[in-house]
Amino acid sequence: MSARIRNVAVLGSTGSIGRTALRVLRRHPDRFRTIVLTAHSNGDELAAQVATVSPRFVGLVQNGHRAAEGWHFGVEALVAGATHPDVDIVINAIVGAAGLDATLAALEAGKRVALANKESLVVAGSLVAAAAARGGGSIIPVDSEHSAILQCLSTRPGAEVSRLIITASGGPFRTWPLEKVRTASLADALNHPTWSMGRKITVDSATLANKALEVIEAHHLFGIPFDRIEVVVHPQSIVHSMVEFIDGSVIAQLGVPSMELPILYALTHPERIVDDGVPRLDPVAMSPLTFEPVRHDAFPALALGVGAGRAGGAAPAVFNAANEQAVALFLAGSISFHDISSAIESALRALRATPGEDRAALLAADAAARQHVQDLFAC
Ligand code: NDP
Numbered sequence: 001m002s003a004r005i006r007n008v009a010v011l012g013s014t015g016s017i018g019r020t021a022l023r024v025l026r027r028h029p030d031r032f033r034t035i036v037l038t039a040h041s042n043g044d045e046l047a048a049q050v051a052t053v054s055p056r057f058v059g060l061v062q063n064g065h066r067a068a069e070g071w072h073f074g075v076e077a078l079v080a081g082a083t084h085p086d087v088d089i090v091i092n093a094i095v096g097a098a099g100l101d102a103t104l105a106a107l108e109a110g111k112r113v114a115l116a117n118k119e120s121l122v123v124a125g126s127l128v129a130a131a132a133a134r135g136g137g138s139i140i141p142v143d144s145e146h147s148a149i150l151q152c153l154s155t156r157p158g159a160e161v162s163r164l165i166i167t168a169s170g171g172p173f174r175t176w177p178l179e180k181v182r183t184a185s186l187a188d189a190l191n192h193p194t195w196s197m198g199r200k201i202t203v204d205s206a207t208l209a210n211k212a213l214e215v216i217e218a219h220h221l222f223g224i225p226f227d228r229i230e231v232v233v234h235p236q237s238i239v240h241s242m243v244e245f246i247d248g249s250v251i252a253q254l255g256v257p258s259m260e261l262p263i264l265y266a267l268t269h270p271e272r273i274v275d276d277g278v279p280r281l282d283p284v285a286m287s288p289l290t291f292e293p294v295r296h297d298a299f300p301a302l303a304l305g306v307g308a309g310r311a312g313g314a315a316p317a318v319f320n321a322a323n324e325q326a327v328a329l330f331l332a333g334s335i336s337f338h339d340i341s342s343a344i345e346s347a348l349r350a351l352r353a354t355p356g357e358d359r360a361a362l363l364a365a366d367a368a369a370r371q372h373v374q375d376l377f378a379c
């Protein structure tokens with residue numbers, strides 16, 4: 001008997017994850033139909049995707065594309081796309097806190113959210129959980145580390161888990177001397193050794209801010225306290241993460257560094273299906289697999305972010321927004337690599353008393369952190 005076809009929304013379809021998701025979906029027309037596409041400003045790419053996918057709903061945040069008959073414009077299009085009544089699964093591949101409202105709305109509307117937009121969980125983890133509980137939606141992570149953890153956990157209860165061990169590639173500056181890291185150029189930071197990704201997450205991987213976002217993401221997804229989540233550097237990016245159980249057994253998930261499988265699994269979980277587009281692992285070709293401790297002196301953003309996660313309240317939203325703003329300035333060539341972590345530290349210190357109990361407070365904290373970083377570097 002063939003499975004029912006599931007209708008899918010791809011938010012952020014023009015990005016790195018969005019494009020990969022469309023490739024995965026195109027390989028399984030018997031299981032999935034893409035009926036919603038949204039982008040921010042890349043109307044040309046969106047129009048090309050519309051021509052091949054023929055979706056029922058098209059959203060572009062920035063107005064005014066010429067091929068736009070019947071399209072929906074403005075930020076409202078994100079929530080409208082995420083809650084489209086015909087949609088079963090929402091792939092949220094928007095970058096940054098801009099993806100939060102779509103995550104919340106999709107969960108409230110009872111959808112499965114295949115979540116690449118980790119910033120949603122970092123900014124508002126408890127609101128996301130509440131929205132899922134109220135609306136009956138569920139989150140399946142797309143992030144490779146969290147997909148790995150989900151697969152390692154299988155159906156075992158949380159009480160049997162003693163530790164999550166999240167792997168990090170270490171980024172392009174893993175072996176660089178501290179002083180050289182501080183003045184690394186934009187081109188150096190964008191030259192990731194193992195993963196090909198959008199620019200923001202590529203910089204986050206170089207500072208290890210991405211790993212802080214992922215520790216907070218794991219805390220919310222799997223309900224594991226921060227003191228039982230560890231990060232280990234694994235330069236080959238083959239072991240995507242590990243779970244240690246109370247009897248001492250450690251289960252890991254392996255695969256070549258490609259987002260095809262985590263995206264596919266987020267769509268089919270708990271099932272597995274055949275997909276010839278997922279690259280296969282040759283263990284001999286991939287050896288040796290090595291592990292190292294994190295160099296916290298060279299990559300302070302990791303501890304700053306995990307500290308914010310532990311502090312809770314508005315601190316993770318401040319961490320995330322300060323990072324987003326600083327990375328935008330770094331990408332624009334306005335600040336140095338080291339300035340990114342200094343800006344985060346400064347924002348967390350200045351805004352530590354900021355309340356964070358609801359969406360409005362968290363969005364205010366987000367805005368205050370962006371302004372703080374902007375002001376730091378205004379001359
Ligand atoms: P990209 O920058 O490649 O793509 C981002 C997408 O979001 C684009 O479609 C972009 O539209 C859209 N977008 C950007 N800003 C906004 C906004 N303000 N409102 C609505 N849409 C917006 O990013 P990635 O694909 O690399 O990353 C997407 C998310 O997935 C991030 O949260 C990242 O951390 C996460 N992730 C990514 C991985 C990867 O391998 N790339 C791995 C694991 C997680 P437009 O093109 O029009 O600008």
Ligand code: MG
Nearest residue numbers: 143144145214
């Ligand atoms: Mg990841």
